[in-house]
Amino acid sequence: MITLDLIGIGSGNPDHVTAQAAKAMDRADLILVPLKGEDKADLAGLRYRIIESCVTNPATHVQGFDLPVRDPATPDYLARVSDWHDAIALAWEAAIRPHLRPEVPLKVALLVWGDPSLYDSSLRIAERLAKRLPLTLRVTPGITAIQALCAAHAIPLNGLGAPVTITTGRALRETGWPAGSDTVVILLDAGGAFGTLDPTGISIWWGAYVGMEEEILISGPLAEVASQILETRSSARAAHGWIMDIYLMRREPALP
Template structure:
């Protein structure tokens, strides 16, 4: 039986890894670190940096593996992502089997940005692997980008007695402002989905690399700061080769 730990590691700062997360990393026989292409080399580097800061067990092996890319020829988004997850699960399975064939122990860990429960597909991929290998699954919660954004701007997530809608840039572009929402949090935006909104009476709090040394923050009335956010985002992406950003918008 293989014990698989999915460990939430926050937004890239080693200080965000909990003591529970550190214990799980050091209990692992193998930590798998995905490589997502040259433009995401820094992301693998961050995971390896976190391993160097947190792993003290000399018996824990740390190995990288190449992730497949989505097939752009598949027109349907859900089908394209499901096919991609199938391919990732196959890579996980191959890496775990190779480890076991070399006599490695049964405890395997993967490090997950933020928390495995929030707009992350690691749990769905683990379910696919569990159909092929005998798994017990452990989830270690982590600090989310939403928490870090609110902390960085020193704002509450919700307005008084009001709900919060968490959505994606793709959904915002397709459907516009969610019905009945007063506060929305937008994740996984390729850039500028807020352009579809009427900016009147909307305030935005935006952050990139939140919680990291490279953190960038912008806030203000959407009509006044949206151009600055887009320009800042483009500059940061060009400088680092990748960007992780998130924003909260509230009706005021």
């Protein structure tokens, strides 16, 4: 009875929305927009502008809903995130149920930053929702922040024939540089995880608000630009009330 479309919309540039994504939005009966509070209202605003530019179907209903926040009182990180996902699934259900009609199919869409497969929880939340409502899941891929970062800096993602490790700021802090790779992409960094590394021989390509009008880019030897990145990041977060950033680091291969 319910089709749920998770639609990747890129990293913030409306021009990154694919033709496939635009068609997926236009066929929806209901598009849900998460509201994250006044300090992140411009994120919801960007979603609304993308919807306005892509949707021509007059029957499509657009509805905002309050996104639950993680409970900081839960000490275990994974448990805290799992509880949060449970709460979001319930919020999705509460937003969808008033639109259900007996024997009438309902097409629901959610716009996902970047791509639903890359460090995004929408697919896991959809699994929870599927236990509560009968639904078919469809995914429309989007341009990832990694692609946008490499394009903005005009660099290749990988070294010649070499592997790449994609991980988080938390993991970098806890375990250091991942073994077996000289290129590392860091997402979900609360700020400055690269400061835990010996910067010798490491270059960094950092970006905030990649793809958006507010885009900020810094690159160079980590030893030379680390402080600049931290200062820029702090100022940008204070100015906007939020920040989304990502960086790629490459180190000189170890000598045999």
